[in-house]
Amino acid sequence: MRLRTLFPVGIVLFALTAAPSDADLINVTGATTLLAAPPPDVRVNVGLESNTQGFLFMEASGLVLSASDGAEITQPGAYGLPLTPGIVGPAVVDVCYFHFDPVGIIGSSITGSFTFDSDIGGLIVTEGGLASSNDINPLTIYSSAGMGLELAAGSGDLVVLSADRRTIFYALGANVAADGFRVGVMEAPEPSTILLLGAGVLECVRRRRRGRALRVAPPERVPD
Numbered sequence: 001m002r003l004r005t006l007f008p009v010g011i012v013l014f015a016l017t018a019a020p021s022d023a024d025l026i027n028v029t030g031a032t033t034l035l036a037a038p039p040p041d042v043r044v045n046v047g048l049e050s051n052t053q054g055f056l057f058m059e060a061s062g063l064v065l066s067a068s069d070g071a072e073i074t075q076p077g078a079y080g081l082p083l084t085p086g087i088v089g090p091a092v093v094d095v096c097y098f099h100f101d102p103v104g105i106i107g108s109s110i111t112g113s114f115t116f117d118s119d120i121g122g123l124i125v126t127e128g129g130l131a132s133s134n135d136i137n138p139l140t141i142y143s144s145a146g147m148g149l150e151l152a153a154g155s156g157d158l159v160v161l162s163a164d165r166r167t168i169f170y171a172l173g174a175n176v177a178a179d180g181f182r183v184g185v186m187e188a189p190e191p192s193t194i195l196l197l198g199a200g201v202l203e204c205v206r207r208r209r210r211g212r213a214l215r216v217a218p219p220e221r222v223p224d
Contacts, residue, residue, distance in 0.1 A: 099180045109171070
């Protein structure tokens with residue numbers, strides 16, 4: 001009886017976890033420029049350069065993180081050093097990269113923001129963290145050094161994760177090296193699977209009530 005009652009919920013929960021929808025970018029401000037596809041090259045002083053724009057692009061969709069996968073920034077706030085890493089997984093995330101590399105060796109600074117329709121799970125912002133996760137996107141060539149943020153006091157780099165976990169604000173300054181960071185955005189369940197979850201719960205309630213009614217129903221009287 002218990003297995004029969006819980007089985008519909010099992011089906012619905014499987015549908016809920018198996019059918020997430022991609023996170024969507026819903027707003028950009030300032031120097032943020034959205035690219036429709038990953039660029040072929042973002043190596044320092046070689047690939048995508050601009051004194052006035054920072055480039056945001058999708059690296060991977062539907063990346064499955066385990067319970068041990070983490071990031072260097074996982075909580076809302078304004079960040080300098082030291083960072084306070086945390087665990088992001090288990091989760092399914094879409095991964096984006098933000099890249100700012102001034103032309104040549106002339107220093108330049110930019111500010112802006114970008115907002116998603118799903119929660120941001122975490123950011124990778126250091127040179128070592130980026131280098132170890134660049135294989136997420138095989139379509140783009142990255143530098144192995146000179147790509148992370150310099151978050152020490154007075155360095156000119158600042159990144160903020162908003163209180164609602166949906167928006168990244170940045171103020172970056174770079175010259176010889178580039179500034180870059182990686183963002184993991186939680187995928188959200190499809191609306192149809194949320195409806196399925198509600199329908200499955202209601203069906204379980206109905207079955208449970210029907211079973212209780214059958215157990216307490218009085219015996220049928222037989223006419224004399």
